[in-house]
Amino acid sequence: MTAVQFLQNFLNGISIGSVYAIFALGYTLVFSILGIINFAHGAVFTLGAYLTYSLAVGQFGIGGLFADLQLPFHFSFPFALLTGSILSGFAGVLVERCAFRPLRKRGADPLLALVSSLGVALVTVNVLQYLVGSEIYSFPSDVYGDIRPAFVLHFGEKLVVIRTVQIIIFSVCMVVLALLGYLIGWTRIGKALRAVAENAATASLLGINVDRFILYTFFLSGFLGGLAGSLVGTSFGIAGPYFGVSYGLKGLAVIVMGGLGSIPGAVLGGMVIGLAEAFVPSEYSAYKEAVAFAFLFAALLIRPQGLLGRSHIQKV
Amino acid sequence: MEGFLQNYGFLLVTLVQQALLALSLYFPFMAGQLSLASPGFYALGGYIAAIMATVDSCASLRNALGWTIFPLEWLVAALVSGILALIVGIPSLRLRGIYLALGTIAFVEILRVLFLNLDITGGAIGIFDIPQLFEERWSYILIFGPLLVVVLLFIHRLQHSRTGRAFKAIREDELAAGAMGINPTYYKVQAFVIGAVLAGIVGAMSAPLLNTWNARQGTFDASVSYLAYVLIGGSRSLWGPLLGAALLAALPELLRPLRDARLIMNGLVLVVASIYLPHGIVGALSRLWSFFSTPSAARGGE
Known part of the structure; x- marks a missing residue:
C-alpha cells in the first residue's frame, strides 16, 4: 500500500469511525446507568435518518402511507439535522417510558428489557415501513447549500479525494463529542449522571432524582443515535427502514471493543472499527460487514473488559 | 383428511420446526445463559445438508x-455445529453476563x-433444487415429530440428572454454584453445545423441506x-418454548x-408480554393454577 492510498483509507476511516463513535456512545450512556443494552438504539438511528430527511427534503417516494407526499416546508440542512436529532432524543425518552421503566418498576429480569426494547424496535421500524415504504431515500447533493461535492488533493500522479460529506460528518461528530465531554465532565448535570452511573441507590440518597437522570440519559442516547443515523443517511442514503439493523449490531461490537460502559472506550472503539473497515482491501470488500464482529470476538478472547474498560471483581 | 393435510400440514410442520428451534x-x-446463536447453526446445518445433497x-x-x-447429513451437521x-x-x-x-x-x-x-454456499442466490426426502411436504412431520418427542424426553431426563x-x-446463582464445586464454564458450554447441535440438525432436516x-x-x-x-412462552419450563413457538409462529397466519400492520402487532406483543407476563405464559398459568388449587385460608391475610 502506498502512502497516498494509506492517507485515503485513513481519511475514510476516521470519517465513518467518528459516526460509529457517537452512535455507540448512545449505547454506552444507557449501559453505564442501567447496565442494560438498549436494543431499540438501532431503530432510533433509522428514525433519526428519516426525520432529518423529512425536514430537509420532505419529498416522499411511491410506497407507504405518505406516498407522493411533498411537505409544504423544508429546513436548511443544519437546522433539519438538529431538529431531527432532538426529535430522536424524544423518541429515546419514549423508548425508556415504554420498554424500560415499566420493567424497572416491577423489578423484572434484565433479560426482559432486552426483549421489550427489541419489541419497541420492531414496532418503530415497521411503522416507518408502513408510512414511507421500503424504497431507498437519498439526500440530493445540493442539500448542504452551494458548496463543492469533493476536495481533491494532488500528490504527484496520485489523488486523494475527500467528499465534503465526510468533512461535515467528521466535524459534526467532533463538535458533538466535545460538547458531550463538557456536559459530562464539567457540569452539574454531568456530575449527577456520573453519580447515578456509579451507584444509583447512593445517588438517590444524596438527593438526585434518579428517574429524571435516566430520562436525560435516554434523551442524550436518542439524540446521538438520531444524529448518527442522519449523518450516515446523508452520506450513503437511507436504504429502507431496516438499514439501521446492521449499524445497531455493529455498534455493539464497538462498545465491547472499547469496554462496556466506558465513554472514551466507545470513541476509541468506533475509530478503530471505522479504520479497520476502511483498510479492508477492495477485493475482499464483501467481507467488510464482518470486520466489526471479528473484532468483537477478538475482544472477547483477548481483552473482555475492552480497550479502556475496567475489569470488575465480583463481590459477594 | 387429505384436504386438511394439504392445507394445514405445512403449517403443522412449521410449528414443530419452530418449536424445536425454540x-x-x-x-x-x-x-x-442467553444465546442468540440458533439461527447461525440452523443455517449452517441447512447448508451442510444442501451441499451434501447437490x-x-x-x-x-x-x-x-x-x-x-x-x-448422514444430519449427523455431519450435528458434528460440525457441535465443534x-x-x-x-x-x-x-468464560465471562459472566451479557457476553x-x-x-x-x-x-x-x-x-x-x-x-x-x-462460492460453495452459492453466494446471494443460495442453493436450490435440493432433493426431497418425501414427496409431500406434510410428510416431514415424520422426521420433525419424532425429533421433538426425543428432545422433550431428553430434557425431561436431563432435568433430574446431575448435569441438569x-x-x-x-x-440460580453462578457464584454460589462455583463455590459448591460446580465448574460453571464447563456446564455452560455443555448447555450451549447441546442447543447448537439441535439447531444444526433441525437446519439439516429443513433444507430439503424448503427446497x-x-x-x-x-x-x-x-x-x-x-x-x-x-x-414469552416461559423460560423456566420446557413447555414454555413449545407454547411460545406454537403461538408466535401461528401469529402471522x-x-x-x-x-x-402485522409486524407492528408482533412488536407490540413482545413489549406487552415482557411487561405483563414476566415469567411467560406458562409462568402465569402455573401461578393461576396454584392460586386456585390452594385453599383460600392458606393464602394468608384473607
Whole structure:
C-alpha cells in the first residue's frame, strides 16, 4: 500500500469511525446507568435518518402511507439535522417510558428489557415501513447549500479525494463529542449522571432524582443515535427502514471493543472499527460487514473488559 | 383428511420446526445463559445438508447410500455445529453476563456474511433444487415429530440428572454454584453445545423441506423470534418454548388480515408480554393454577 492510498483509507476511516463513535456512545450512556443494552438504539438511528430527511427534503417516494407526499416546508440542512436529532432524543425518552421503566418498576429480569426494547424496535421500524415504504431515500447533493461535492488533493500522479460529506460528518461528530465531554465532565448535570452511573441507590440518597437522570440519559442516547443515523443517511442514503439493523449490531461490537460502559472506550472503539473497515482491501470488500464482529470476538478472547474498560471483581 | 393435510400440514410442520428451534435456545437458558446463536447453526446445518445433497463430488456417495444419505447429513451437521459451538462458546462463556448474547450476535452475522460470499454456499442466490426426502411436504412431520418427542424426553431426563441440577444451580446463582464445586464454564458450554447441535440438525432436516437454502435463513431477525418464543412462552419450563413457538409462529397466519400492520402487532406483543407476563405464559398459568388449587385460608391475610 502506498502512502497516498494509506492517507485515503485513513481519511475514510476516521470519517465513518467518528459516526460509529457517537452512535455507540448512545449505547454506552444507557449501559453505564442501567447496565442494560438498549436494543431499540438501532431503530432510533433509522428514525433519526428519516426525520432529518423529512425536514430537509420532505419529498416522499411511491410506497407507504405518505406516498407522493411533498411537505409544504423544508429546513436548511443544519437546522433539519438538529431538529431531527432532538426529535430522536424524544423518541429515546419514549423508548425508556415504554420498554424500560415499566420493567424497572416491577423489578423484572434484565433479560426482559432486552426483549421489550427489541419489541419497541420492531414496532418503530415497521411503522416507518408502513408510512414511507421500503424504497431507498437519498439526500440530493445540493442539500448542504452551494458548496463543492469533493476536495481533491494532488500528490504527484496520485489523488486523494475527500467528499465534503465526510468533512461535515467528521466535524459534526467532533463538535458533538466535545460538547458531550463538557456536559459530562464539567457540569452539574454531568456530575449527577456520573453519580447515578456509579451507584444509583447512593445517588438517590444524596438527593438526585434518579428517574429524571435516566430520562436525560435516554434523551442524550436518542439524540446521538438520531444524529448518527442522519449523518450516515446523508452520506450513503437511507436504504429502507431496516438499514439501521446492521449499524445497531455493529455498534455493539464497538462498545465491547472499547469496554462496556466506558465513554472514551466507545470513541476509541468506533475509530478503530471505522479504520479497520476502511483498510479492508477492495477485493475482499464483501467481507467488510464482518470486520466489526471479528473484532468483537477478538475482544472477547483477548481483552473482555475492552480497550479502556475496567475489569470488575465480583463481590459477594 | 387429505384436504386438511394439504392445507394445514405445512403449517403443522412449521410449528414443530419452530418449536424445536425454540428448544435449542432453551438448553442454554437452562443454565441461565442467553444465546442468540440458533439461527447461525440452523443455517449452517441447512447448508451442510444442501451441499451434501447437490454437489457433484458427493454424487458417488449419494448413489452408494441411497436415502440413508439424509441421516448422514444430519449427523455431519450435528458434528460440525457441535465443534463450532465449542469454539464460539468457550471464549464467550468464560465471562459472566451479557457476553454470550453479544458473542452469538457476532457469530450469526459473521456466518451470514460468509454464506453470502462464499462460492460453495452459492453466494446471494443460495442453493436450490435440493432433493426431497418425501414427496409431500406434510410428510416431514415424520422426521420433525419424532425429533421433538426425543428432545422433550431428553430434557425431561436431563432435568433430574446431575448435569441438569448443575445447570439449575448455575442459573440460580453462578457464584454460589462455583463455590459448591460446580465448574460453571464447563456446564455452560455443555448447555450451549447441546442447543447448537439441535439447531444444526433441525437446519439439516429443513433444507430439503424448503427446497432452496440461502443466507436469509440465519439472520438477527430470526434470533429475535426464537428468543421471543422462549421468553414469552416461559423460560423456566420446557413447555414454555413449545407454547411460545406454537403461538408466535401461528401469529402471522392469524394476523394475515392485518397485512402490513402485522409486524407492528408482533412488536407490540413482545413489549406487552415482557411487561405483563414476566415469567411467560406458562409462568402465569402455573401461578393461576396454584392460586386456585390452594385453599383460600392458606393464602394468608384473607
